[in-house]
Structure formats: C-alpha cells, structure tokens
Amino acid sequence: MTQQKHYPQHIDLEPVMHVSGSVRLPGSKSISNRTLLLAALSEGATTIHDLLDSDDTQVMLAALRSLGIEWEQVDERTHVVRGAGGALPVQQADLFMGNAGTAIRPLTAALAVIGGDYTLHGVARMHERPIGDLVDALNAVGAQIEYTGVPGFPPLRIRRGEVKPDRMAVRGNVSSQFLTALLMAAPLMATDHAVTIEVVGELISKPYIEITLNLMRRFGVTVEQDGWQSFTVQPGQRYLSPGSIHVEGDASSASYFLAAGAIAGGPVRVEGVGRDSIQGDVRFADALEQMGATVTRGENWIEAKSNGVLKAIDADFNHIPDAAMTIAVAALYADGTSTLRNIASWRVKETDRLAAMATELRKVGATVEEGADYIRITPPQQLQPATIDTYDDHRMAMCFALASLDGKARRGNAMRINDPKCVAKTFPDYFEAFAKIARNGVF
Numbered sequence: 001m002t003q004q005k006h007y008p009q010h011i012d013l014e015p016v017m018h019v020s021g022s023v024r025l026p027g028s029k030s031i032s033n034r035t036l037l038l039a040a041l042s043e044g045a046t047t048i049h050d051l052l053d054s055d056d057t058q059v060m061l062a063a064l065r066s067l068g069i070e071w072e073q074v075d076e077r078t079h080v081v082r083g084a085g086g087a088l089p090v091q092q093a094d095l096f097m098g099n100a101g102t103a104i105r106p107l108t109a110a111l112a113v114i115g116g117d118y119t120l121h122g123v124a125r126m127h128e129r130p131i132g133d134l135v136d137a138l139n140a141v142g143a144q145i146e147y148t149g150v151p152g153f154p155p156l157r158i159r160r161g162e163v164k165p166d167r168m169a170v171r172g173n174v175s176s177q178f179l180t181a182l183l184m185a186a187p188l189m190a191t192d193h194a195v196t197i198e199v200v201g202e203l204i205s206k207p208y209i210e211i212t213l214n215l216m217r218r219f220g221v222t223v224e225q226d227g228w229q230s231f232t233v234q235p236g237q238r239y240l241s242p243g244s245i246h247v248e249g250d251a252s253s254a255s256y257f258l259a260a261g262a263i264a265g266g267p268v269r270v271e272g273v274g275r276d277s278i279q280g281d282v283r284f285a286d287a288l289e290q291m292g293a294t295v296t297r298g299e300n301w302i303e304a305k306s307n308g309v310l311k312a313i314d315a316d317f318n319h320i321p322d323a324a325m326t327i328a329v330a331a332l333y334a335d336g337t338s339t340l341r342n343i344a345s346w347r348v349k350e351t352d353r354l355a356a357m358a359t360e361l362r363k364v365g366a367t368v369e370e371g372a373d374y375i376r377i378t379p380p381q382q383l384q385p386a387t388i389d390t391y392d393d394h395r396m397a398m399c400f401a402l403a404s405l406d407g408k409a410r411r412g413n414a415m416r417i418n419d420p421k422c423v424a425k426t427f428p429d430y431f432e433a434f435a436k437i438a439r440n441g442v443f
C-alpha cells in the first residue's frame with residue numbers, strides 16, 4: 001500500500017541549467033486501472049507486475065475490496081487479484097472514487113450490468129465531471145442508474161436492472177472513457193447474443209480505446225471493430241486471467257522528462273516504456289521531434305535531447321490530450337507562437353485545463369489566446385519567476401516544473417509550485433524524480 005508522503009504547501013524550484021540522466025517511470029494509470037478491473041471480472045487469479053501505486057489506483061483497489069474481490073500485494077512490485085468470474089461477492093456498497101475517471105466510468109458500467117445496490121461518489125471536482133452520456137447509454141438499455149446530486153454528474157446510485165441489449169449507442173465527443181466503460185462491460189451483457197456498441201458523433205482520445213481493446217484481448221475477449229463507429233462483442237466470451245501481466249511505465253508521466261531533455265540539454269531517458277508501447281501518449285515524442293528535439297526509442301526506453309532552441313508547433317492534439325499539456329509548457333521555450341488544437345476535453349478534466357493553463361502561462365510572461373478548443377502560446381523574451389497555482393491537477397504541477405528550466409539563462413528567483421501534493425493522483429514521487437535529472441550550474 002502507498003506510504004503516506006509528506007508534502008509541503010509549496011515547492012520552490014531553483015532555475016535548472018541543464019538536465020540529464022534517467023528516470024524509472026511509475027506504472028501506467030490507464031493500464032493499471034483497466035487491468036485491475038479486468039482481473040476482478042476474470043476467472044482465475046492474475047499476478048500484476050509494476051502496478052501504479054497512486055491515488056487513482058488506490059481508489060480502484062479499495063473499491064474492488066469493498067465489492068468483495070480478494071487481492072493482495074505480495075511484494076513491492078507485485079499484486080495478485082483473485083477474479084470472481086463476472087460476479088461480485090458484495091451486492092451493496094458505497095464506493096469512493098476520488099477523482100479517478102478510469103475508476104468511476106468503467107465501474108459504473110460494470111456494476112450497472114452485474115447488478116446490486118451501489119453508490120459511487122468522489123471529490124468535489126469529480127461531481128463536476130460529466131458522466132451523463134454513459135448513464136444515458138446504460139439506462140436506455142435497462143440499467144437503473146440515478147443521480148443523487150446534479151443530473152449528468154456523480155454521485156450515482158446504481159440499482160439492479162436488466163441489461164441485455166443487442167445494440168447500444170454512446171456519444172464519443174466528451175470522453176472516450178464512456179466507450180471504454182461499455183466495451184469492458186460488454187462481455188457481461190453478451191451472454192447469449194452479440195452486443196454492438198455504436199459511437200454517436202466524433203470519438204475523441206482514440207488511442208485510449210486501443211489500450212482498452214488490447215487489454216480485453218489479453219483477458220480473452222476479442223472485439224470486432226468497424227472503424228471508430230461500431231464495436232461488436234460476440235456471445236459466449238468470458239474474461240479469463242492471462243496468469244500474469246506486466247504494467248508498462250506511464251507514457252504521460254514520461255512526457256515531463258522527455259520535454260525536459262528537449263528543452264535543457266539532455267539526454268534524458270525514461271525507462272519502462274518504449275517503441276512498442278500500447279499507450280498513445282508515446283506519440284508525445286513525435287511532437288518533440290517536430291519541435292526539433294532528437295528522440296531515440298528502444299524496446300523499453302525513450303530518450304530525448306535538445307538541438308538548441310525548440311521550434312514552435314501548430315498541431316492537433318486530440319489523440320494525446322494529457323501529454324499535450326506538457327507541449328503547452330514546452331512552448332515557452334519555442335522560437336515563435338505555438339497552437340495546440342482540438343483539445344476541448346481539457347475543460348472537463350481535473351480542472352478546466354484550458355483556463356488554468358492560460359492563467360498560469362501568463363504568469364510567467366507568455367502571451368496566450370484561449371479558445372473554446374485550442375490554446376495559442378507566444379513565449380516571452382525571458383520567463384518571469386512566478387507562483388504557479390495547480391488547481392488540484394497533477395498535470396498542472398508536473399508540467400509547470402518545466403518552467404524552472406533555464407533555457408533563457410534567467411538566474412535568481414525560484415519558480416514556486418503551490419500544492420504539490422496533487423501529483424499523488426498519478427505520480428507521488430514526481431518532484432524527487434525531477435530533482436534527479438536537474439544539474440544546476442553545470443551546463
């Protein structure tokens with residue numbers, strides 16, 4: 001279990017002249033929480049290596065325990081989950097979901113299909129994050145899900161329904177996690193007939209669906225795919241434990257270190273994720289290459305180093321919404337104005353990330369234009385030291401650490417990051433890892 005860490009109210013990051021070294025990444029959040037749920041729904045025990053240990057996985061582990069799923073941590077890097085074969089031993093539970101989208105969305109679908117009497121709630125921000133498209137999709141085919149607060153948002157009360165559709169439809173343009181949730185629950189519905197899930201409208205964040213399909217396959221269920229429009233699960237497929245499974249390092253967490261290498265010398269190597277990763281966020285490295293950095297990819301590592309000043313970028317980042325935040329801060333070091341497009345989903349994540357990013361980038365001196373679904377960033381001549389607010393958003397804290405990199409030879413005042421404990425959502429040791437690659441004064 002997580003060691004309770006002590007975090008100060010703020011962290012002052014002195015200007016860092018040069019970065020180099022290597023960082024072993026924590027496990028992927030997206031793979032960890034999917035693997036935990038699939039292992040719980042499977043027949044047989046699953047040994048999971050290198051599971052992420054952070055707030056988001058702790059809420060999933062605690063929820064599974066409350067639902068009667070047995071699991072244990074056998075050593076620092078190994079968990080064993082005993083699957084209940086698609087049933088849940090406990091039929092009544094109150095589940096705290098923190099702010100973990102990868103916990104509440106998939107669990108809502110699984111619990112609604114399996115049936116029981118459950119309440120799901122989270123931190124205040126979770127109650128502002130939409131879930132209506134998922135609830136509508138499930139209730140339209142016989143689920144019994146009610147809102148106990150504001151319609152369209154958690155908290156939710158789930159009662160036993162009868163969910164055996166042959167077709168269902170879900171909107172894809174607010175969060176791909178709704179489709180992920182239905183896909184993972186589909187084999188539980190497809191007991192004697194096929195289930196087809198249709199996506200209504202544009203599907204965002206598509207690479208996360210690939211993670212879902214890949215992991216379902218490893219747990220014995222194949223999904224027939226017709227483009228990004230429709231997904232069919234044939235009947236009679238059950239989740240079967242693969243025996244053991246390894247969780248890749250987190251590609252979104254990798255972005256901060258790769259960007260640091262691209263901005264301030266490098267090389268910086270991240271270990272745990274490589275060229276064959278199943279995570280879409282490895283394509284963050286392509287964006288760094290487009291900005292002029294040199295990236296090298298191995299089987300289980302990626303490395304980035306700088307080639308002088310970064311080039312400004314103008315690109316669509318819909319496929320990597322999380323790692324795109326890192327590009328927004330890297331844009332402070334570019335040779336002109338950068339535009340990040342098609343990122344409307346930023347508004348409904350841990351905070352309104354478009355607004356938060358614009359506010360904090362302006363504090364360090366950037367000129368920023370914030371649109372409904374884009375952000376345009378013109379760097380200042382010289383970065384201003386500032387006190388960065390993080391809005392209880394791990395990624396705000398992690399990407400603004402990069403503003404301490406002294407690409408423009410500013411000396412003197414520190415960059416202050418308020419409330420650094422928010423990194424615990426996905427990367428509790430982030431600032432220690434960041435300090436490891438910082439080489440002050442040795443350029």
Ligand SMILES: O=C(O)C1=C[C@@H](OP(=O)(O)O)[C@@H](O)[C@H](O)C1
Nearest residue numbers: 030102175176177205208322345
């Ligand atoms: O399925 C997943 O693991 C995730 C999907 C993405 O969300 P959206 O589909 O809401 O963009 C991403 O931002 C989130 O951090 C993790």
Ligand SMILES: C=C(OP(=O)(O)O)C(=O)O
Nearest residue numbers: 099100101102322349350
């Ligand atoms: C959007 C994120 O998280 P969640 O899984 O809670 O949606 C994120 O980690 O950036």
